[in-house]
Amino acid sequence: DTAVSQTPKYLVTQMGNDKSIKCEQNLGHDTMYWYKQDSKKFLKIMFSYNNKELIINETVPNRFSPKSPDKAHLNLHINSLELGDSAVYFCASSQTGDGPQHFGDGTRLSIL
Amino acid sequence: QKEVEQNSGPLSVPEGAIASLNCTYSDRGSQSFFWYRQYSGKSPELIMSIYSNGDKEDGRFTAQLNKASQYVSLLIRDSQPSDSATYLCAVNIRNNDMRFGAGTRLTVKP
Numbered sequence: 001d002t003a004v005s006q007t008p009k010y011l012v013t014q015m016g017n018d019k020s021i022k023c024e025q026n027l028g029h030d031t032m033y034w035y036k037q038d039s040k041k042f043l044k045i046m047f048s049y050n051n052k053e054l055i056i057n058e059t060v061p062n063r064f065s066p067k068s069p070d071k072a073h074l075n076l077h078i079n080s081l082e083l084g085d086s087a088v089y090f091c092a093s094s095q096t097g098d099g100p101q102h103f104g105d106g107t108r109l110s111i112l
Numbered sequence: 113q114k115e116v117e118q119n120s121g122p123l124s125v126p127e128g129a130i131a132s133l134n135c136t137y138s139d140r141g142s143q144s145f146f147w148y149r150q151y152s153g154k155s156p157e158l159i160m161s162i163y164s165n166g167d168k169e170d171g172r173f174t175a176q177l178n179k180a181s182q183y184v185s186l187l188i189r190d191s192q193p194s195d196s197a198t199y200l201c202a203v204n205i206r207n208n209d210m211r212f213g214a215g216t217r218l219t220v221k222p
Contacts, residue, residue, distance in 0.1 A: 033208075033210075040214070041150075041198060041215055042212070042214050042215075043156065043215075045209065045211065045212075048208040048209060050208055055208040055209075056208055090155060090156070097204075097207030097208040098144045098204045098207055099144070099161075100146055100158045100161050101146075101210060102158070103155040103157075105154075105155050106155050
């Protein structure tokens with residue numbers, strides 16, 4: 001059983017479009033995260049949620065809007081996509097706020 | 113100063129040797145520390161967690177933490193070609209906020 005699952009795995013779209021990435025975890029964890037990994041492979045935190053509540057918003061443009069309908073799901077909606085948004089986006093979860101995180105397989109977003 | 117810094121590498125070791133990976137962090141209040149392995153095109157995979165000063169061993173892997181020096185390291189003994197990957201140091205600078213280093217690419221040559 002997949003612990004942290006993201007869909008879609010690949011997303012190819014044009015500049016200016018709006019897209020969403022979904023994330024679900026079946027580990028019973030309270031905290032979920034979104035990370036962006038750019039072409040230089042640097043993994044940077046974007047958001048963290050604890051029990052559906054936003055905890056960290058790491059100076060992400062407001063074109064990015066996370067939504068957590070329940071503690072097992074954290075979706076990411078991106079408006080007006082730009083070339084610089086091309087990256088791999090990883091969802092992760094952890095049992096506690098200071099514990100190890102488990103990552104999904106990532107969503108590779110390519111902007112044409 | 114970056115929050116988490118690693119030797120950028122790449123690091124190349126022969127099969128059977130010890131690979132040593134280093135990491136420093138800037139936030140003295142950090143409490144939990146992790147090493148992840150990431151194969152090309154894959155997601156980060158947890159290798160080790162360490163929370164207190166000293167050494168922690170798990171199979172061929174040993175993590176070392178020195179909070180006074182703000183230093184974390186990972187030793188891989190008897191390195192295998194399958195250990196070739198990028199190793200990411202991660203530090204929880206506060207609850208729900210983990211920061212990663214830029215990663216060190218390790219190549220183990222047969």
